[in-house]
């Protein structure tokens with residue numbers, strides 16, 4: 001992945017958005033649901049907390065998860081979902097990804 005200059009705001013180029021969604025096959029990164037036309041692109045590490053607009057910080061998310069997550073860090077969001085008892089709805093593999101990514 002080449003490094004390109006990015007605008008210093010949370011703008012994500014449309015082609016990057018499209019790629020993140022198609023790479024994820026429109027599956028929500030957080031809850032594992034198919035998002036179809038309701039898909040959004042979420043900053044995995046929130047932009048407001050130092051996350052970048054680089055593709056490796058972007059995940060496909062359903063609108064609901066994106067709105068819930070807001071500017072929470074991934075680990076905070078996981079606990080939040082757990083507390084909401086949404087935990088069991090989440091695909092186990094997705095959770096593993098959250099763990100593995102938050103350690104890097």
Ligand SMILES: [Zn+2]
Pocket residue numbers: 028029030031032033061062063064065066
């Ligand atoms: Zn979701």
